[in-house]
Amino acid sequence: MRTRLKAAWKAYAAGYALVLPALLVIFAVVLYPMVQGIRMSFQNVTLLNMSRPDHAFVGLQNYISVFRNPDFWVAVRNTGVWTIANLVAQIVLGLAFALLLNQRLRLQGLFRSISLIPWIVPSVVAVLTWRWMYDANNGVINIWLSRLGIIDRFIHWLGNMKTALWAVIIESIWKGTPFVLIMFLSALQGIPAQVYEAAAIDGCNNLQMLTRIIIPMLRRTIAIATTLTLVYTLNNFNAVWLMTQGGPLHASEIMLTYAYKVAFRDFNLGNAAAISVLMFLLLAIISSFYIGMVEREGDLS
Amino acid sequence: MKPRWSTVVSKYVATAVMCAIAAFPFLWMFLTSVKPAYELNKPNFWPQHWTFQAYADVWTTGRFFQYFLNSVIVAVLTTAIALALAVLAGYGFSRYRLPGGKAMLILILFSQMFPAILLAIPYFVLMKKFMLLDKLAGLVLVNTTFALPLSTWTMRNYFLTVPLDLDEAAMVDGCTRLGALWRVILPVAKPGVMAAAIFCFIQAWNEFMFANTFISQEKLRTLPLGLQSLIGQYSTDWGMLMAGSVITTLPIVLFFLIVQKNLVSGLAAGSVKE
Numbered sequence: 194m195r196t197r198l199k200a201a202w203k204a205y206a207a208g209y210a211l212v213l214p215a216l217l218v219i220f221a222v223v224l225y226p227m228v229q230g231i232r233m234s235f236q237n238v239t240l241l242n243m244s245r246p247d248h249a250f251v252g253l254q255n256y257i258s259v260f261r262n263p264d265f266w267v268a269v270r271n272t273g274v275w276t277i278a279n280l281v282a283q284i285v286l287g288l289a290f291a292l293l294l295n296q297r298l299r300l301q302g303l304f305r306s307i308s309l310i311p312w313i314v315p316s317v318v319a320v321l322t323w324r325w326m327y328d329a330n331n332g333v334i335n336i337w338l339s340r341l342g343i344i345d346r347f348i349h350w351l352g353n354m355k356t357a358l359w360a361v362i363i364e365s366i367w368k369g370t371p372f373v374l375i376m377f378l379s380a381l382q383g384i385p386a387q388v389y390e391a392a393a394i395d396g397c398n399n400l401q402m403l404t405r406i407i408i409p410m411l412r413r414t415i416a417i418a419t420t421l422t423l424v425y426t427l428n429n430f431n432a433v434w435l436m437t438q439g440g441p442l443h444a445s446e447i448m449l450t451y452a453y454k455v456a457f458r459d460f461n462l463g464n465a466a467a468i469s470v471l472m473f474l475l476l477a478i479i480s481s482f483y484i485g486m487v488e489r490e491g492d493l494s
Numbered sequence: 495m496k497p498r499w500s501t502v503v504s505k506y507v508a509t510a511v512m513c514a515i516a517a518f519p520f521l522w523m524f525l526t527s528v529k530p531a532y533e534l535n536k537p538n539f540w541p542q543h544w545t546f547q548a549y550a551d552v553w554t555t556g557r558f559f560q561y562f563l564n565s566v567i568v569a570v571l572t573t574a575i576a577l578a579l580a581v582l583a584g585y586g587f588s589r590y591r592l593p594g595g596k597a598m599l600i601l602i603l604f605s606q607m608f609p610a611i612l613l614a615i616p617y618f619v620l621m622k623k624f625m626l627l628d629k630l631a632g633l634v635l636v637n638t639t640f641a642l643p644l645s646t647w648t649m650r651n652y653f654l655t656v657p658l659d660l661d662e663a664a665m666v667d668g669c670t671r672l673g674a675l676w677r678v679i680l681p682v683a684k685p686g687v688m689a690a691a692i693f694c695f696i697q698a699w700n701e702f703m704f705a706n707t708f709i710s711q712e713k714l715r716t717l718p719l720g721l722q723s724l725i726g727q728y729s730t731d732w733g734m735l736m737a738g739s740v741i742t743t744l745p746i747v748l749f750f751l752i753v754q755k756n757l758v759s760g761l762a763a764g765s766v767k768e
Contacts (some may be wrong), residue, residue, distance in 0.1 A: 207671055208590025215583035215646055216598060218577040223605045229616035243619050290512050298509060307513040310520050313750050315700040317718040321725075322523045324730050331535040333522060340537055371516070424607050430703045435722060452611045457707055462615055469612035480607035484600055493582040 231473075234467035240460035248463075267443045268451035271358060272427070275332035275365075275447050279426045282366045284418060287373030292407070294374070295381045302425070305378075312371035320435040323364040327351050327436075357437050357491040365432045369425065373418045380414040381407070413486065420483040424476060448472055523743075527686055527736040534732060548737035549587050552724075561720035564630060565699055565742075568716055571634045572698035573691050576641040580690060584649025585675050589661065599650070606643040614707055621708060636704045638640060641694040648693065652686025653679065692749045699746060717742045 234255055236248040260267050294305055311319065326333050329349040338344045343372055350360040384407070392406050407414070430449050439446035439454065448468060456465030526534065527548050529541040552558045587595060617636060618627070626632035656679055664674035680687065702718040709715060715723065721742060724735045 205592055208586045208592045208595075211590075211671075212583040212592070212595075212598065215579040215602075215642060218579060218639065218642060219602060219605055220607070222635060223608065223613065226613050226616040226620060227608060229620070230612045233616060233619075238619070243622070274621060293505070293509055293512065296505060298505070304509050304513055308516050310516050313747060314520060314743055315696075315718070315746055317700065317702050317721055318743050319519065321721055321735060321739060322519045324725075325526065325736065326519060326522060328732070330731070333537075336535070336537045349762070351758025365713070369728070428609055434703075434706075449609070449611055453614070453703075456611070456615050457618070463682070466612075466615050469609055469615060472609045472662070473612050476607055476609050480604060484603055487603065488600070 227473075230466050231470055232453070233463055234470045236463055238462040238466070240462075242462075255463040259467050259471075264443055264446070265451065268439075268446045268448050271443075271445065272447045272449075274358065275362060278359075278362050279365055279369065280364075280419065280422050283370045283373050283422050284415065286366070286370045287418065288377050288411075288415075290370070290374050291377035291381055292403075294378055302318065308374060309371050311368050313374075316368060316429075316431045317435060319368050320364060320432050323360075323367070324351065324436050327360055350401050351437050352441055354441055355446040357488050359439060361432050361436050361445050364436065365426065365429060368432070369422060373422060376414055376418050377411065380411050383464060384410055414453075417483065417486055420479050420486070423479050424483070427472065427476060427479075503559070523736045526732060527740050529733065531731075531733055548731075548733040551731075552734045552741070556718070556720070556724065556734055556738060557712070557715075557728070558693050558720055558741060560714050561717050562741065565717040568630055568633050568637065569695045569698040572637040572641055573694040575634065576638045576645050576694045577691050579638075579642060580645035580649045581675075581680070581687065583646045584651075584653050585647075586681065587650045588653035588656075589658070599647075602643045602646055603663060606640070610640075611701060616702060617704070618707060627708055628714065630714060632708050633701070633705055633716070634698075636708075637698040637701055640701070641697045645690040645694050646695075648690040649683075649686060652683050652689075656682050689753050692753045693737045695749060696746055699742075 233248075235250055235252065237251045237254070238248050242248060290308060294301065294308065298304060314322075327350040328337075329335065329347055329352065332347075332350075334346070334350070335347040339347065348356065350356045361464055388406060388410070389402065392402055397405065428449065430453065433445055433450045434453070437445045439450040443451075449472065452465045452468040452472070455461050455468065525539065525541060528544050528546065530543055530547070533541060533543070535743075586592070587599060592598075613636075614751075621627045621632050628636065660678050660682065661674045664678040665671070666765050669677060700718065702722075705716050705719050706722070707717060712723075717738070721738050723734060724731065724738060
């Protein structure tokens with residue numbers, strides 16, 4: 194018995210030694226702070242007392258004061274619009290463009306590379322470039338739209354309550370779609386040509402081919418792309434922050450930017466922690482779907 | 495059966511429109527950066543006069559030389575640390591069936607899905623405590639954590655494709671475990687290492703939220719912070735801002751061209767969407 198344990202330990206010790214450093218870092222820099230963050234959501238933490246070793250527990254007070262603030266509910270509503278619009282547009286456009294690029298085309302490689310540009314450009318750069326294009330005085334969108342006669346005077350796209358959120362959503366769709374496109378394109382390349390041929394012989398038209406053959410075969414990819422897009426969209430700080438900072442008057446505020454402001458502008462760290470715990474719950478549910486899918490794919494054995 | 499010409503034309507038109515939308519902001523960034531200031535409010539696409547003045551301005555008076563250096567320091571250190579840890583862990587996960595190994599892998603994957611804001615708040619408190627606020631070292635630490643999960647998965651998946659016989663042969667020849675990894679396995683796994691390294695670099699290079707929260711000194715700004723600082727409250731020099739954007743983008747495009755082939759395969763498990 195003892196020798197067997199010893200042998201087993203010997204066999205695994207080296208393995209544990211190899212993975213330990215990475216795990217320690219993840220524990221120290223992700224899990225421990227995360228637990229701290231959750232704790233802080235039940236404590237009274239402000240700029241003045243944050244360096245002290247312990248804070249008074251206040252029960253659900255942070256959550257209650259967050260729920261009582263109408264700004265929070267504006268952010269929740271905007272987060273819903275923001276997430277759904279991004280998700281639907283990115284999945285639909287990503288699939289449509291992947292189908293387009295999966296066909297036989299001259300210069301196919303060139304078209305594919307160009308379509309990936311938004312994904313490669315650093316997100317801060319992409320956001321600031323769009324901010325310049327939206328500019329109220331010299332932006333190319335205003336200049337060209339008014340030349341075409343579509344608008345009769347320049348619109349302050351990012352400073353207008355009605356347009357700000359949608360302007361940011363358009364940038365985010367532009368930036369996020371290519372990633373979905375690549376996922377769909379590589380899945381489409383996995384469908385053998387015989388499948389299409391057989392369907393054509395059976396008299397499928399193009400629409401039936403899409404709804405009865407391609408979409409069912411891409412079900413798994415659609416599910417993975419959906420979860421990843423959700424996680425990314427809920428975590429997308431740069432787009433909103435660098436274009437509007439959630440303004441004007443919270444018109445483009447999402448939960449993430451709202452939590453950030455409560456934390457680092459008002460320095461009400463307890464309330465901000467409560468908002469981020471709520472976001473965490475949302476993301477945890479979504480990620481557990483994703484992890485379940487990776488697991489079923491047999492990627493873990 | 496030959497497709498009708500109208501189908502062929504509409505196919506090309508649709509593809510061209512899609513590519514135009516994808517490429518336009520990128521082109522516009524570059525064209526703005528080479529136009530003289532007085533041309534910026536004109537509707538013409540191409541510059542009437544080409545100038546690289548904005549690059550000179552942003553590099554020296556805009557202090558982008560300093561910011562570029564800071565970004566390089568942060569990204570290189572992040573890559574080195576994350577990669578070293580990821581290679582060891584990825585090798586361990588691929589070569590040993592560890593009890594609890596599956597749970598650890600799931601935990602690593604899960605840690606990448608956290609809302610960054612949930613970490614930003616305790617980080618702020620902890621970094622203040624450990625005097626890491628307003629230091630590049632603090633950024634390296636934070637970026638390493640966010641680069642580590644993906645690179646560990648990438649390395650593990652790559653090592654799984656390297657046959658076990660190689661390790662055994664090396665160990666029969668007298669190598670230790672680490673010796674086998676260093677002398678035999680790593681050279682074979684070079685494409686995987688390259689892909690993981692470039693992922694780490696890009697992640698650290700592009701990071702904005704934590705830098706914006708933790709860095710307040712001007713001389714410690716990274717490139718994304720430098721770009722943000724060019725936005726003025728009342729007016730913005732867009733020529734300079736776009737020149738700075740081109741400078742920020744160039745290294746990333748370069749790296750992308752190097753790993754283009756390995757990029758897509760690492761995506762599914764890795765789940766980077768930035």
